Amino acid sequence: MQSEPRQIRKIIHVDMDAFYASVEQRDDPALRGKPVAVGGGHRGVVTAASYEARKFGVRSAMPSVTAKRRCPELIFVKPRFDVYRAVSGQVREIFAAYTDLIEPLSLDEAYLDVTEDRLDFGSARAIAEDIRRRIATETGLTASAGVSYCKFIAKLASDHKKPNGLCVIPPERGAEFVATLPVSRFHGVGPVTARKMERLGILTGADLQSWSLPQLEAHFGSSGSWYWRICRGIDEREVRSGRPYKSVSAERTFDEDLRDPDALAAELERIAGYAWVRVDRAEVSGRTVTLKIKFADFEQVTRSKSFGAPVPDLTAFTAAGQALLAGLFPLGKGIRLLGLGLHNLIEPELEPPAQLGLAI
Structure with a gap:
C-alpha cells in the first residue's frame, strides 16, 4: 500500500528590523534618522544598532570604542529591556492569532508554522503580509519576513529583503535560491568555517x-552532512513551540594557537560581549558561568563557577570568565578555541531581585 505524500510545511520567519534601536527611535523622535547604538558605555559593547549606524559598519557585540571610532556621530542610549519585552509580547500576541506553532528565537525573531491556515488567508504569503501590517499598525515598528517550506530557507529569506521586506521561496526554488548566496550567510557556518x-x-x-x-564529511566531520543537506534546500526540523534554552554561549576558534595571558584575556572579553548580547536577546538569566577551552592538540576542558543568584550583568559575567581563565595559567600548550557561556538558566520573572557580588 502506497503511503500518502507528506504535506509540505509553510513556515514564516519574522524578524523585527533593528528592534532595540527602532524602539528607541520610535519613542524619541529626536533619534529618528540618526545613527543610534543601544548599549555601549565604558568598556561596553553594542547591543543593537540602527540602520543609520550600520552604514558605518557598526554591529551588535562590537566594542563601543570601535563603534564610536567608525561613526563619530553615533548616539548611545541605555537599553530598556522592560520596554523591549513588552513590545515583544505585543508581537507574540499577533503571532498567536494565526498559529499555535510559534518558536521564538529571541525577543525580536521567531518561526511560525502556518501549514494549517486557521483564518483562511489562502497562502502563507498572505498571512505574512497581514502579520507585518498588524505589527506596523499596533507597534509602530517594521518587520521583515521570509516564507518557505523549511526553517533554514525561511530564515535566509527574511534577511534577503531587509529592512521592511517580504521574500517568498517555494519548494521548487529552494536549492536555486541557496545556490546564489554566500556560504557566510548560512546558519551554522561561522566565521572560522567560512574561512576554511x-x-x-x-x-x-x-x-x-x-x-x-563523503568529501564534506572528510573536511568538516559530522557537520558535513548538515552542509550537504542545507545547500540543497533540505531541512526537516520542525517548528517547536515553547523551546527551552539550555544555555547561551559564544566561542571563537583562533587562526593561530594562543598562549599569551594578555592576548587570551582580550579575546575572552570580546567573546563575553558576543555571548551577553545573546543572553539579552534570549531574555534569560542564569547562575553558572562556564569557560570552554580547546587546546592545540584538540584536548577539550571546561571550567565552571556557580553562584547563589543570577549573574547580573556583562561586567560580572566577564569577570567570572576571566577568573576561570586565570586559573589555567601557566599553560603547557597553546589554546585554539575559547568559549564562554551562561548555564543553569532560570525564568527571570520567577526570581526576586538580587544583587550579586562576584568575588572570585
Missing part, C-alpha cells in the same frame, strides 16, 4: 552543491 570553506574554493551555495557528502 573559502580556502577550499567554497564561496557560494552553488560551490557547496558541487561537493559530495
Whole structure:
C-alpha cells in the first residue's frame, strides 16, 4: 500500500528590523534618522544598532570604542529591556492569532508554522503580509519576513529583503535560491568555517552543491552532512513551540594557537560581549558561568563557577570568565578555541531581585 505524500510545511520567519534601536527611535523622535547604538558605555559593547549606524559598519557585540571610532556621530542610549519585552509580547500576541506553532528565537525573531491556515488567508504569503501590517499598525515598528517550506530557507529569506521586506521561496526554488548566496550567510557556518570553506574554493551555495557528502564529511566531520543537506534546500526540523534554552554561549576558534595571558584575556572579553548580547536577546538569566577551552592538540576542558543568584550583568559575567581563565595559567600548550557561556538558566520573572557580588 502506497503511503500518502507528506504535506509540505509553510513556515514564516519574522524578524523585527533593528528592534532595540527602532524602539528607541520610535519613542524619541529626536533619534529618528540618526545613527543610534543601544548599549555601549565604558568598556561596553553594542547591543543593537540602527540602520543609520550600520552604514558605518557598526554591529551588535562590537566594542563601543570601535563603534564610536567608525561613526563619530553615533548616539548611545541605555537599553530598556522592560520596554523591549513588552513590545515583544505585543508581537507574540499577533503571532498567536494565526498559529499555535510559534518558536521564538529571541525577543525580536521567531518561526511560525502556518501549514494549517486557521483564518483562511489562502497562502502563507498572505498571512505574512497581514502579520507585518498588524505589527506596523499596533507597534509602530517594521518587520521583515521570509516564507518557505523549511526553517533554514525561511530564515535566509527574511534577511534577503531587509529592512521592511517580504521574500517568498517555494519548494521548487529552494536549492536555486541557496545556490546564489554566500556560504557566510548560512546558519551554522561561522566565521572560522567560512574561512576554511573559502580556502577550499567554497564561496557560494552553488560551490557547496558541487561537493559530495563523503568529501564534506572528510573536511568538516559530522557537520558535513548538515552542509550537504542545507545547500540543497533540505531541512526537516520542525517548528517547536515553547523551546527551552539550555544555555547561551559564544566561542571563537583562533587562526593561530594562543598562549599569551594578555592576548587570551582580550579575546575572552570580546567573546563575553558576543555571548551577553545573546543572553539579552534570549531574555534569560542564569547562575553558572562556564569557560570552554580547546587546546592545540584538540584536548577539550571546561571550567565552571556557580553562584547563589543570577549573574547580573556583562561586567560580572566577564569577570567570572576571566577568573576561570586565570586559573589555567601557566599553560603547557597553546589554546585554539575559547568559549564562554551562561548555564543553569532560570525564568527571570520567577526570581526576586538580587544583587550579586562576584568575588572570585
